[in-house]
Amino acid sequence: MYKKIDKNDIDFLIKVCGKEEVIVGEDISEDFSHDELGGVEKYPEVLVYANSTEQVSEIMKYSYEKNIPVTPRGQGTGLVGAAVAINGGIMLNLSKMNKILELDEENLTLTVEPGVLLMTIGQYVQEKDLFYPPDPGEKSATIAGNINTNAGGMRAVKYGVTRDYVRGLEVVLPTGEIINVGGKVVKNSSGYSIKDLIVGSEGTLGIVTKAILKLLPLPKKDISLLVPFPDLTQAIETVPKIIKSKSIPTAIEFMERDVILASEEFLGKKFPDNTSDAYLLLKFDGNSKEEIEKEYENVAHLCLDNGAYDVFISDTQERNESIWSARGAFLEAIKASTTEIDECDVVVPRDKVAEFIRYTHDLQKELNVRIKSFGHAGDGNLHVYTLRDEMDAETWELKLKQSFDCMYKKSRELRGQVSGEHGIGYAKKEYLHESQNEPYMNLIKNIKVAFDPKNILNPGKIY
Numbered sequence: 001m002y003k004k005i006d007k008n009d010i011d012f013l014i015k016v017c018g019k020e021e022v023i024v025g026e027d028i029s030e031d032f033s034h035d036e037l038g039g040v041e042k043y044p045e046v047l048v049y050a051n052s053t054e055q056v057s058e059i060m061k062y063s064y065e066k067n068i069p070v071t072p073r074g075q076g077t078g079l080v081g082a083a084v085a086i087n088g089g090i091m092l093n094l095s096k097m098n099k100i101l102e103l104d105e106e107n108l109t110l111t112v113e114p115g116v117l118l119m120t121i122g123q124y125v126q127e128k129d130l131f132y133p134p135d136p137g138e139k140s141a142t143i144a145g146n147i148n149t150n151a152g153g154m155r156a157v158k159y160g161v162t163r164d165y166v167r168g169l170e171v172v173l174p175t176g177e178i179i180n181v182g183g184k185v186v187k188n189s190s191g192y193s194i195k196d197l198i199v200g201s202e203g204t205l206g207i208v209t210k211a212i213l214k215l216l217p218l219p220k221k222d223i224s225l226l227v228p229f230p231d232l233t234q235a236i237e238t239v240p241k242i243i244k245s246k247s248i249p250t251a252i253e254f255m256e257r258d259v260i261l262a263s264e265e266f267l268g269k270k271f272p273d274n275t276s277d278a279y280l281l282l283k284f285d286g287n288s289k290e291e292i293e294k295e296y297e298n299v300a301h302l303c304l305d306n307g308a309y310d311v312f313i314s315d316t317q318e319r320n321e322s323i324w325s326a327r328g329a330f331l332e333a334i335k336a337s338t339t340e341i342d343e344c345d346v347v348v349p350r351d352k353v354a355e356f357i358r359y360t361h362d363l364q365k366e367l368n369v370r371i372k373s374f375g376h377a378g379d380g381n382l383h384v385y386t387l388r389d390e391m392d393a394e395t396w397e398l399k400l401k402q403s404f405d406c407m408y409k410k411s412r413e414l415r416g417q418v419s420g421e422h423g424i425g426y427a428k429k430e431y432l433h434e435s436q437n438e439p440y441m442n443l444i445k446n447i448k449v450a451f452d453p454k455n456i457l458n459p460g461k462i463y
Helices: 007-017 055-068 118-127 143-149 194-198 232-237 239-244 257-267 290-307 316-327 330-336 350-367 393-413 431-433 436-450
Strands: 022-024 046-049 071-074 090-093 099-105 107-112 165-174 179-180 207-214 219-227 253-258 276-287 312-314 340-342 372-377 380-387
Touching: 007 022, 007 046, 007 055, 022 179, 055 071, 055 090, 055 207, 090 372, 090 393, 099 118, 099 436, 107 118, 118 143, 143 207, 143 219, 179 194, 194 380, 207 372, 219 290, 232 239, 232 253, 232 350, 239 290, 239 350, 253 257, 257 276, 257 316, 257 372, 276 290, 276 316, 276 340, 312 316, 316 330, 330 380, 350 372, 350 380, 350 393, 380 393, 393 431
Parallel strands: 046 090, 071 090
Antiparallel strands: 022 046, 099 107, 107 207, 165 179, 165 207, 219 276, 219 312, 253 276, 253 372, 340 380, 372 380
């Protein structure tokens, strides 16, 4: 049993962090009882803002000794309840640790605190003609949140995911001890890669208090193609052919007309084209117009040969921003069109994307529930949303469970995985267990025990 927070605990936290950084009980804002989707709700007993690694270490040492559960938290933009304090205890908010500590242009690294926002990193390095490629849709997320979910985003086709850009981490363990893993080195074969275990661990193994990120030179040009197709199957079936053509776009997104219309309404802006049922949105980047033209002309012809109605070339910053801001608003637009949503964040082999999306269309009719989707066609990561609309609570719970059970079962049949980039957290544990065998789950459990024998750090998540 975990210890309940009492006056002595509050006094200790105030001594470490200061009175203004400790918020107790009913004074805690409702925002901290849930994450972005809001399906999992529970208040912490106390909310604490940490301002340094030393403070995080002291709080963890104390909590470990007293057996108090601790939930690390950034901006709360997650979608699976990973940053919800389901066992009460302390919520440790790291969003005020938001300094950029060092730009090392010789080693092409950026060292940051955990609360720095993704958009801040992007803007900061771009001004120096550098580039941090991971590009999840939620730019107001903290970098530690991205690291903890191994966030992917739209540029993963060409550039990979967050794990590929984390060179080193400073981590506070559940015991309060501080370790440094990785560093500025490019290669490292020195024992187990603890760094890569921490990336994607959803705050269950340690608390990231510093990160060394790998940067690239900033590509000088980028061009987007918006490609309308008669239907989604034709659009998505073109993607493996694009990949096979060796002209690798930076991003390959798929979208359907009704999501575009929802986005137009939400933003109050027109999309460049909304007349077709399905679209691919592609981006190419490089150092010269000629280099990019060679790539995109090849892909444009390939799309037309595979049934595309047209290829709209977007080669000005204004046009690019209008298209990609609409794409970035898809989740918010879907949320605004209904009363509540939940997300199935599956990833399937690229050649199975069309089959999975066709299945969701059939499932809508079978279950009499609205299901909307968009996602990263280039890496098989789909964002599929079940919408509540006017259902009462009991019907919603039933329809949501039925739709998720069916979609995760289909994902397993297609040799996919439960989560492409948003993690398992609290909400998707059951589906991870169904998708993996006992030896695999035992390994996960034993890794957790090795880091956190008392199970006080973000307990009840993943396993």
